[in-house]
Amino acid sequence: xxxxxxxxxxxxxxxxVDEVVSEVVKYLHLxxxxxxxxxxxxxxxxxxxxxxxxxxxxxxxxxxxxxxxxSSDVAHxxxxxxxxxxxxxxEVVHACELPNFELxxxxxxxxxxxxxxxxxxxxxxxxxxxxxxxxxxAVYRSVxxxxxxxxxxxxxxxxxxxxxxxxxxxxxxxxxxxSQGLSSIxxxxxxxxxxxxxxxxxxxxxxxxxxxxxxxxxxxxxxxxVTTCVVPDDTSIIVSKVKEFISRxxxxxxxxxxxxxxxxxxxxxxxxLLEPEYMVHGLAIRPGxxxxxxxxxxxxxxAMSGLPVAALxxxxxxxxxxxxxxxxxxxxxRAVVRGKLVKKVAGVVxxxxxxxVIVRRISSEYFIEPIMVGGSGSLRSLVLGNGYLxxxxxVEGYDVGDVVEVTLxxxxxxxxxxxx
Numbered sequence: 001x002x003x004x005x006x007x008x009x010x011x012x013x014x015x016x017v018d019e020v021v022s023e024v025v026k027y028l029h030l031x032x033x034x035x036x037x038x039x040x041x042x043x044x045x046x047x048x049x050x051x052x053x054x055x056x057x058x059x060x061x062x063x064x065x066x067x068x069x070x071s072s073d074v075a076h077x078x079x080x081x082x083x084x085x086x087x088x089x090x091e092v093v094h095a096c097e098l099p100n101f102e103l104x105x106x107x108x109x110x111x112x113x114x115x116x117x118x119x120x121x122x123x124x125x126x127x128x129x130x131x132x133x134x135x136x137x138a139v140y141r142s143v144x145x146x147x148x149x150x151x152x153x154x155x156x157x158x159x160x161x162x163x164x165x166x167x168x169x170x171x172x173x174x175x176x177x178x179s180q181g182l183s184s185i186x187x188x189x190x191x192x193x194x195x196x197x198x199x200x201x202x203x204x205x206x207x208x209x210x211x212x213x214x215x216x217x218x219x220x221x222x223x224x225x226v227t228t229c230v231v232p233d234d235t236s237i238i239v240s241k242v243k244e245f246i247s248r249x250x251x252x253x254x255x256x257x258x259x260x261x262x263x264x265x266x267x268x269x270x271x272x273l274l275e276p277e278y279m280v281h282g283l284a285i286r287p288g289x290x291x292x293x294x295x296x297x298x299x300x301x302x303a304m305s306g307l308p309v310a311a312l313x314x315x316x317x318x319x320x321x322x323x324x325x326x327x328x329x330x331x332x333x334r335a336v337v338r339g340k341l342v343k344k345v346a347g348v349v350x351x352x353x354x355x356x357v358i359v360r361r362i363s364s365e366y367f368i369e370p371i372m373v374g375g376s377g378s379l380r381s382l383v384l385g386n387g388y389l390x391x392x393x394x395v396e397g398y399d400v401g402d403v404v405e406v407t408l409x410x411x412x413x414x415x416x417x418x419x420x
Contacts, residue, residue, distance in 0.1 A: 014284035016393060017318060017352050020293050025326045027277045029298030031251040034189035034224065038174045044187040045222045045329055046167045052160040055153035056179050059098055059116040063148050067108040067130055067137055068093065068121040071145040082131075082138040089135055093118065108137050117149065124148040155179075166328035168222065188327055190252070191225040192218050193245030195238060197257040197267060198306070202232045209379070210306050214254065217315045222323065223252075233258060238270035246299050252319075253299060257306035259290040267303035268292045276301070284393060286351045288313045293322075300326075308379045313354035316407075317390065335408040337387075339366025345398045347391035355389040356381040359412050368406055386410030 033047040062068065069085065077083040085108040093099050095114030103109060103120035110132075111117070111124060122145050129141040156162075162176045163169065169185065177185060194214055200206045211228055218226045227245070231237045238255060245253045258267035259281075268281050276294040281303075283291045287310035292303040300322065304314045323329055337359060347353045356371045356378075368389065371381045387406040391397065398404055 014282045014289055014351070015280045016284050017321065020280050020283060021318070021321045021325055024278055024280075024293055024295055024300065025322060027295035027298065028300055028326050029251075030327070031188045031190050032249060033186045035184050036187055036224070037184050038177060038182070041169050041185050041187050042171065042174060043220075043222065044169055044224060045190065045327055046163045046165060046169055046173075046185060047188045048186040049164045050162045050177065050180075050182070050185070052156050052158055052162055052176070052180060054180055055158050056156040057116070057150055057152060057154065059152060060122070060146075061150040062093075062111045062113055062115045062117065062124045063150050064113050064124065064126055066111060066124045066126045066148065067139075068103060068111045068115075068117050068124055069108045069139070069143070070103060070105060070120060071123040071143055071147065073106060073108075074123075074125060074139045074142050077125075077139040077142045079140050082140050085137045085139060087132060087135050087137045108139075122146060122149070164330065166330045168329065168331055170332075187224065188222075189225075189249070190223045190323075190327075191227070191248075191250040192223050192252040192254060193241070193248075193250045194218075194226065194228040195241045195245075195253065195255045195267075196228060196230045196306070197233055197238060197255060198230070199232050201230045208256075208306070210256065210308050210311050213308055213382075214256065214311055214315065217312070221315075221320060222327075222329065233264065233266050235266045235269045235273065238266060239273050242270065242274060242296070242301060246297055251299055253296075253301045254319075255301070255303040256311070259292055259303045259305055265290075271296070271301055271303060274301070283318065284351045285313060285317060286348055286353045288318075288354070289351070291318065293318065308382060309354070309356065312382065312388075316388070317352060317354060336405050337366045337408060337412070338403055338405050339368045341398055341400055341402050341404055342367050342369045343372075344400055345370050345389065345391060345404075347395050347397040349396055350393055352393050353391040355391060356385040357387050357389050357406055358385050359387050359406055359408065360415050361412050362414065366406075366412070368404060386412060 074083050088109045093111040093115035095112050098116040099118035103118045123143045125143050131138040163173050196208045196211050201208045215226050242253050255267040271294050274296045276296045279294040281292040294301045357368050359368050371385050387408040389406050
């Protein structure tokens with residue numbers, strides 16, 4: 001299984017997915033980092049840790065329109081016993097302004113929401129609780145210290161971790177990074193080359209539509225760049241394309257098609273010629289058992305089926321698991337539901353099975369039906385479905401009424417599922 005140029009053929013025992021994931025990452029080099037502006041970094045994997053160096057807000061800040069006061073001056077203010085303060089005339093503290101004066105005892109100043117309190121002030125009385133006339137403000141309600149005020153660092157404090165290595169960058173990260181004056185961030189430059197094999201595609205006799213499933217998945221899952229090419233069923237050309245991608249610092253190469261045992265396993269033969277440090281051909285996953293996982297010069301090279309369901313199974317259950325372990329991705333959890341099966345699901349002991357399902361909801365209960373429309377090439381089952389069920393290697397299957405966990409990829413509608 002291990003060693004340069006040594007592969008494992010499918011000879012009765014298929015390698016377990018978890019074993020392959022754990023082994024192959026030992027040989028992979030981390031992708032280089034690149035700097036992306038904040039918007040383009042959204043959904044990518046951070047390769048750095050950034051902490052807050054500028055507290056937000058940097059000063060005491062008014063949370064509503066009113067008058068900035070010293071709380072001790074208005075401690076006894078009420079409707080029947082108002083406190084009168086001297087208004088600093090012709091002055092209004094606008095949003096994000098920091099006054100350069102000190103508020104003395106018995107004084108107040110008009111302030112807008114978002115304005116910073118002057119020195120000496122420690123509270124804001126709402127505008128509706130005061131009355132302004134002839135340079136004097138009548139205060140009809142007391143306010144505690146820091147009342148209607150946002151404290152220094154209340155929104156983001158010095159030393160807070162904004163983003164860590166492995167974090168998938170989300171919209172709130174963008175806001176926090178921007179608050180620190182940053183306009184870009186270092187992320188893993190995770191580039192993938194997709195080599196679609198098939199004489200029928202080169203000759204335009206068929207459309208390689210599975211390519212779009214793969215490209216779409218890669219773009220949704222942390223990759224910074226995806227490049228595709230279509231090549232004939234020619235081992236030497238496949239080798240050349242993989243070498244080209246590796247020379248251009250692509251960390252992942254997916255070869256689609258040509259994984260079956262026998263005369264037409266062009267992709268697997270190509271990987272062997274590349275003298276991988278690690279290679280396994282044949283994984284205990286259905287569909288997708290002819291998948292080949294390898295490391296070539298520290299890059300992840302996977303040969304996978306060109307059939308849509310098998311391709312999605314490999315992407316979801318193998319590639320995603322490798323990426324999480326390899327890059328330490330702190331991925332947000334997928335949407336999952338637990339529900340009752342309305343039809344029996346048969347597994348195959350020793351294999352991890354990827355079952356397409358449709359999930360529907362009645363009141364607060366979920367009901368799950370496996371989609372029995374075609375095999376690993378059934379694009380229809382993915383379009384009609386809205387989730388998938390994984391049957392573990394040591395489970396024979398599930399009976400009607402069993403409660404199972406399903407990963408969702410589509411909208412859940414009301415009513416019992418019915419697929420014909």
